[in-house]
Amino acid sequence: MTEIIDGKLVSKKILQELSEKIALLEKKPSLAVIIVGEDPASKIYVNLKKKKAEELGIVSTVIEMSQDVSESELLNKIDELNKDESVNAILVQMPLPKHIDANKVIEKISPQKDVDCFHAYNVGKIATNNKPFVYPCTPKGILELLNFYNIEISGKHVVVIGRSNIVGRPMAQMLLNKNATVTICHSKTNNLEEITKQADILISAVGKAGLIKKEMVKDNVVVIDVGMNRDENGKLCGDVDFEQVKQKASYITPVPGGVGPMTICSLMVNTFDLFKTSQEKI
């Protein structure tokens, strides 16, 4: 029997517990989000984050900067937020306009307020199996899903497709830290199918609808689909041919309703965790 991994259910449970903890606080955690320009998708994401934060009692501020803002103006704004003790978590919505160096922006955010876990300090902490201030949202959410469904990681062969800084790379390292045997695949990987067929757990973070077909997986595989794509009818879908692969999988995430809700859930938990860390310093 295949079990459909329900990201909506798991995230709801985690957020319910989080809102109860926040309700007990006198001083509330706060998240500052910087958005540069008018990209419609970025605006939607930022509004969703703000709405979710407010539902939970997190103080949320959105700082809108124009498309032609200079790099130094943006860096100064981050510096201001770094110094502002009322701000616990800082997020700069990506992508940024081409004239701004995203790496410089990421490195400007104080590691103690780096809610996305993009800063080299926190990334390096994961790479050395040490404690970062927080873990990156999507990989953290995926580990929560595996944990909720009691899916063993230690000793398993996990194949991660995708090596982005946001998903693939940190995911692979976090799994390694949990004693998985990890293989990372990417666009230059030869014979992808030969590798995916060996996976006990397959995590696809590519962004190509229909990439993972039934022939590419073994029986009883656990499939985590991170992809967010549109099919030919404009419907949201993942990287995995869900209907086909479901027939062989022991567990599988749907799109929507799998990894997606977990990402925003992790962002909220991370904001809370950074708030807690800031309190410990006092």
Ligand code: NAP
């Ligand atoms: P990305 O930066 O574009 O990375 C995609 C990765 O896939 C790259 O490493 C690329 O390889 C690899 N790739 C491309 N074509 C491939 C192929 N044919 N075979 C094997 N690997 C291939 O994307 P991302 O930011 O990691 O996001 C990946 C997907 O997840 C997107 O659909 C995104 O929308 C979605 N996403 C969802 C969530 C969520 O919360 N649900 C969160 C983040 C991202 P190279 O490195 O060689 O180019």
